[in-house]
Amino acid sequence: MSRSNDTWILAAQCPSRLGTVDVVTRFLKERGCYITEQQSFDDRLGERFFIRTEFRPLASDFDAEAFQADFATRAFEFEMDFELTPPERRTPVVIMVSKADHCLHDLLYRHRTGQLPLDIRAVISNHPDLESLVTGHGLPYHHFPVTPETKAAQEARVLEVIEATGAELVILARYMQVLSSEMCTRLSGRAINIHHSLLPGFKGAKPYHQAYEKGVKLVGATAHYINDDLDEGPIITQGVEPVSHADYPEDLVAKGRDIECLTLAKAVSLHLERRVFLHSKRTVVFKR
Amino acid sequence: MSRSNDTWILAAQCPSRLGTVDVVTRFLKERGCYITEQQSFDDRLGERFFIRTEFRPLASDFDAEAFQADFATRAFEFEMDFELTPPERRTPVVIMVSKADHCLHDLLYRHRTGQLPLDIRAVISNHPDLESLVTGHGLPYHHFPVTPETKAAQEARVLEVIEATGAELVILARYMQVLSSEMCTRLSGRAINIHHSLLPGFKGAKPYHQAYEKGVKLVGATAHYINDDLDEGPIITQGVEPVSHADYPEDLVAKGRDIECLTLAKAVSLHLERRVFLHSKRTVVFKR
Amino acid sequence: MSRSNDTWILAAQCPSRLGTVDVVTRFLKERGCYITEQQSFDDRLGERFFIRTEFRPLASDFDAEAFQADFATRAFEFEMDFELTPPERRTPVVIMVSKADHCLHDLLYRHRTGQLPLDIRAVISNHPDLESLVTGHGLPYHHFPVTPETKAAQEARVLEVIEATGAELVILARYMQVLSSEMCTRLSGRAINIHHSLLPGFKGAKPYHQAYEKGVKLVGATAHYINDDLDEGPIITQGVEPVSHADYPEDLVAKGRDIECLTLAKAVSLHLERRVFLHSKRTVVFKR
Amino acid sequence: MSRSNDTWILAAQCPSRLGTVDVVTRFLKERGCYITEQQSFDDRLGERFFIRTEFRPLASDFDAEAFQADFATRAFEFEMDFELTPPERRTPVVIMVSKADHCLHDLLYRHRTGQLPLDIRAVISNHPDLESLVTGHGLPYHHFPVTPETKAAQEARVLEVIEATGAELVILARYMQVLSSEMCTRLSGRAINIHHSLLPGFKGAKPYHQAYEKGVKLVGATAHYINDDLDEGPIITQGVEPVSHADYPEDLVAKGRDIECLTLAKAVSLHLERRVFLHSKRTVVFKR
Secondary structure, eight states: OOOOTTOEEEEEEEEOOTTHHHHHHHHHHHTTEEEEEEEEEEETTTTEEEEEEEEEESSTTOOHHHHHHHHHHHHHHTTOEEEEEOTTOOEEEEEEEOSOOHHHHHHHHHHHTTSSOEEEEEEEESSSTTHHHHHTTTOOEEEOOOOTTTHHHHHHHHHHHHHHHTOSEEEESSOOSOOOHHHHHHHTTTEEEEESSSTTSSOSSOHHHHHHHHTOSEEEEEEEEOOSSTTOSOEEEEEEEEOOTTOOHHHHHHHHHHHHHHHHHHHHHHHHTTOEEEETTEEEEOOO | OOOOTTOEEEEEEEEOOTTHHHHHHHHHHHTTEEEEEEEEEEETTTTEEEEEEEEEESSTTOOHHHHHHHHHHHHHHTTOEEEEEOTTOOEEEEEEEOSOOHHHHHHHHHHHTTSSOEEEEEEEESSSTTHHHHHTTTOOEEEOOOOTTTHHHHHHHHHHHHHHHTOSEEEESSOOSOOOHHHHHHHTTTEEEEESSSTTSSOSSOHHHHHHHHTOSEEEEEEEEOOSSTTOSOEEEEEEEEOOTTOOHHHHHHHHHHHHHHHHHHHHHHHHTTOEEEETTEEEEOOO | OOOOTTOEEEEEEEEOOTTHHHHHHHHHHHTTEEEEEEEEEEETTTTEEEEEEEEEESSTTOOHHHHHHHHHHHHHHTTOEEEEEOTTOOEEEEEEEOSOOHHHHHHHHHHHTTSSOEEEEEEEESSSTTHHHHHTTTOOEEEOOOOTTTHHHHHHHHHHHHHHHTOSEEEESSOOSOOOHHHHHHHTTTEEEEESSSTTSSOSSOHHHHHHHHTOSEEEEEEEEOOSSTTOSOEEEEEEEEOOTTOOHHHHHHHHHHHHHHHHHHHHHHHHTTOEEEETTEEEEOOO | OOOOTTOEEEEEEEEOOTTHHHHHHHHHHHTTEEEEEEEEEEETTTTEEEEEEEEEESSTTOOHHHHHHHHHHHHHHTTOEEEEEOTTOOEEEEEEEOSOOHHHHHHHHHHHTTSSOEEEEEEEESSSTTHHHHHTTTOOEEEOOOOTTTHHHHHHHHHHHHHHHTOSEEEESSOOSOOOHHHHHHHTTTEEEEESSSTTSSOSSOHHHHHHHHTOSEEEEEEEEOOSSTTOSOEEEEEEEEOOTTOOHHHHHHHHHHHHHHHHHHHHHHHHTTOEEEETTEEEEOOO
16 A cells, blocks of 8 residues: 555565575666565575565656566576566456355455455356445446356356456455366466465364354454365465354354455455465465 | 452352342342352353352351352252352462473463462473472472373372362463373363464464464464363463464464463463353353 | 344443342343343442343233333432343434545445444535435435534534434544534533544544654554543544554555444444443443 | 574665665675575655665675675665674673563563573662562672662663673663653663553553553553653554453553563564664564
């Protein structure tokens, strides 16, 4: 949020090696780019380097394409993956929901007020319930009902929408269908899911009922990337709320809603600001 | 803590039934007992009633024994279990430790300053390391080393100490031996353990290393009563701490220490103030 | 929330005196009312007693009027103020806003989903901006612009709406006008305000800018009743969020929005569940 | 903590200007220094740049003096203040206390276990109470009683101890004397104080009693550097704890102890790891 309107982001990762920071900062210096915020981390167990830089080009005729092409040459030498994000870019997304509307409602609000720089291309649901909420925001709503027989076909339609709309990110805002492992693989690293428990605490269905049975004194939510093993994808952020003996399962569900909204919104915000780096089964998250 | 020096506690539980609150409050009224704080809860799923009352006898010649005997008669009718705790009573305890001293150190400090009304009768360890810390506080230290061969014999010695000292509560302050199921059954509901994870998240050994592998963004600790299934005993309280990608397993261990100390101390405090009620696999905790 | 659909609430306060709990619980017992949850507190400094009881009448022909009349007789003897709240009652409210919509948006969502048992009779604003949001929910919107000259007249119109609609509670959901002291007195104890700081930390205007100047590492919000001294009314609940040097004033404003929404919603929920007792300059809040 | 044993820290600040990051990272690259973690921030309102770099010299014969001298030349051009901290350095400190021992006890424990890399040169108190605790740890204890008449003389003796011991940091661990403004100026930026409130909420004496009067629902503690205006020095970190109506002033004092210990320890840790940068009335804190 604090990014001013002329600030670019360069996010990169590569194998650990001497000179990884220098290759980025020297390039920016040479191009007259003013660094306003920078974080880097070298993971000594994973032997991998991560860096995120916010900068402001001082020249009025900053040529992003030339920047990208020239930096690619240097990055190549370090086997560095990088992404350059312009100021005020809105990331194209598709949101998937079922019947519960709290996370969707929250995302739509943050979208509308500009808190989250989203370009929502479509909302997909396996139920018709939330159509008017979505179309009321002037957004397309796709209702793809799922039965055991139609599941594969419907996932294909979901992928079509994602492709056709050019969505770079899929947000599973309480989509209650288990995705096939093919689908998970296809969306790996490009889809954020909100799971209503402190993973790996209560995997699978009805986590609040599981939590009640165990008599836990804290409930929480986990926002994570999808990978091939559902409920085991790399965690982006987690939120937590105290509960008591007087909270019945339906109370835990209700109490959980706020923390689900906040945790998902935070994860999406971190992702959109290119603060999250995915590597193997873990994430590096450069918070402010 | 806010209890003034003349305040008694009556804690009780019984099957759900009309008149459960009245049987307590009417009795106190009749005896001229002034109620300063009261909480009750009727668990509609468990069909069980819990009540905790702090009161001050107005008469200077309050006869606790008569109170106890007379109330027992009424309680009997409701199948009510109750406990009457006098002002400023210190609960006799035995503490068990291994090598890590942070929880013990914290408990000894709170004991010495009167924050926790403990009467520490003995400290038992399977290692010699913490002897001078304990004896320096003028407390007896028992070193009972454990090997697979001696385990049963050593557990018998532990039970002997507990019995001989009249300890009503056993505090497992990072005791790193798995207790036998006989031992667990013997101590069921009378022993509080601190587990260094957000149970049921990471059971068993090295939970912080498990947490690192999963890349969680929160670590925590769970204080629970021992029952026959280790790591599954009824939870009293849980604490949590944010962590990041930059925390290696040894950092998680270090960060976890503070939250372990605080969570254990809080659970012990709640127990000593008779705020925790154990029923089946869950607890009712009346916080202030 | 956990209240089942047949649960009544009896909330009462009176001067400290022997038998205050008994007068409530005995009455309920006599009437065949089953107590599901009860909390009482006797404030030894303020010498005042507070009690909140949830109960379920066992008889199918529960006569609330008779209950009320008969209990009034007993309460009179103890100078006890009490309120009886039926199951599923929706409290009539008027909401006041200015231009910022986040708290209003949040309240409307919780209203629509039934999380908050509100009966919103009107929304009043000194600006026209939020009209379509409100009328889109089928609720009346009153735009009463305020200038130094019209202030008194406009406050009179606000009071008219409150009276005409029978609102029992006024929610100031980021209403940015300073109320006159007459208005404050009129609404004393019947209006909840959200102040965007950890009162008494940063009173007055632009608290987030004040917080930035001081370089605080936590920002927060305070929900409180209005009384004659604005920003000094009795506090109901407070929320807090960590911030850093990288948060400029506009970031603090943005970060504060979520905590303002949550803190106000929590305070309103506590109020509606009759968990908040107002006495002098402080509140007693019986949380679950 | 995660710093491995061969990691140096370079911390620097200077006026905002193009090339500030590059001047650091290029130098490190040229010297064969491997950067493991780096954070920088350019404050656009304060127009000041801050950077903290952890690095590991790859050469076995790293010459710190040459590094320091050579870097000074480059830093000079940028008006850059910098500090180079070797691995495993223990910062020499003097701790000041009065009668309350909780913060001191906590610091001594973290000192003894190596959690805080402190070299405690002396403990100074205006009371004799904590002498045995300190000398029991083999540390010198200076008892300098303070009366209005002797205040100036005693402050002079304190400064003598600080100078004679070579202490670089003074930790005011609940030292209950108001320092003279000369003393504050002398210690400006070199002394960390723990104030038992969420500054600027309750300045001055008895903050918990002030908090009780106001009926706040959160209490907290603030660790800050001393400057010439006591209770207004730049804030390093703040902690917070929920409280209720049932907490009398003495309960708030008791509840506050844990948060005071944790907040002070955290601030000291951040300072020792060179994560805190002081500029004007605010701090920049690079957390992990």
